Amino acid sequence: MTxxxxxxxxxxASELEELKVKNLxxxxxxxxxxxxxxRVLMNGGxxxxxxxxxxxxxxxxxxxxxxxRVNVDRQNRDNYFPIYRALHExxxxxRIDVYPGLVRSAAGVNPDLDCHMGRLxxxxxxxxxxxxxLSKADTVKPDDISRYYPxxxxxxxxxxxxxxxxxxxxxxxxxxxxxxxxxxxxLGTIFDEQLQNVEVVANYMVATDxxxxxxxxxxxxxxxxxxxxxxxxxxxxxxxxxxxxxxxFRDRLPELLEIYYHMKQSARKDCAKTTGQPKx
Ligand code: SF4
Numbered sequence: 001m002t003x004x005x006x007x008x009x010x011x012x013a014s015e016l017e018e019l020k021v022k023n024l025x026x027x028x029x030x031x032x033x034x035x036x037x038x039r040v041l042m043n044g045g046x047x048x049x050x051x052x053x054x055x056x057x058x059x060x061x062x063x064x065x066x067x068x069r070v071n072v073d074r075q076n077r078d079n080y081f082p083i084y085r086a087l088h089e090x091x092x093x094x095r096i097d098v099y100p101g102l103v104r105s106a107a108g109v110n111p112d113l114d115c116h117m118g119r120l121x122x123x124x125x126x127x128x129x130x131x132x133x134l135s136k137a138d139t140v141k142p143d144d145i146s147r148y149y150p151x152x153x154x155x156x157x158x159x160x161x162x163x164x165x166x167x168x169x170x171x172x173x174x175x176x177x178x179x180x181x182x183x184x185x186x187l188g189t190i191f192d193e194q195l196q197n198v199e200v201v202a203n204y205m206v207a208t209d210x211x212x213x214x215x216x217x218x219x220x221x222x223x224x225x226x227x228x229x230x231x232x233x234x235x236x237x238x239x240x241x242x243x244x245x246x247x248x249f250r251d252r253l254p255e256l257l258e259i260y261y262h263m264k265q266s267a268r269k270d271c272a273k274t275t276g277q278p279k280x
Contacts, residue, residue, distance in 0.1 A: 005051035030079040069101035073115040122248040159230040208233040
């Protein structure tokens, strides 16, 4: 389940076990100072403290895992490192994962197009994350390693997986969460017997296949890059929006592979320290 955490009250938290919710993605926009300038109530009021208090309680009553998605764009990218540290410190020993979610311009609705980080900026963030935080950490977490190539290459996606769907707040069904609120991308609702709009499913599952894309077919990153984000490919193909859907690892592969190697080595040493046996 995906939430901004603001209404994740003790009452709601107490229902998650019974509802068999195993994973929560909670979006944060940075440390308190940054978050509260960007994610405000309609009256301009702050939200950070209440979200954190909700989570303080949540981790005492619920056994699932929290995935903190830190929304990052050009303006707050340097704030990613402090919030990464702060969340790991605050929820030490709890089942959490912190990762950067790159803010994207949604066609036609985002007036701040300039805030969107491009492919090179995204790969620079991955390099800086290693230099600023992960190279100094005593323990590199498996979740962190999995965000670097080559492990990152198989990142799954709801949009082109057969049994994955996104349920919107009114019970409407989508293939991708970027489509939430866009009527023509609604597949039906959980109250219908059948999906009403199978064309969108087919377009995501088949028509955006990188193996049918002449550029991808010539590219040596296929199949490991999996063609990048299917939703960007969809917009490129059907809405003629000129997105760059290529993997962020494309331009800096040697450097990012070295980072991956260092992180694996560090995880191996840590395992040897705790078990006496290096991890294979
Ligand atoms: S890197 Fe870009 S061009 Fe190459 S396969 Fe991936 S999406 Fe296609």
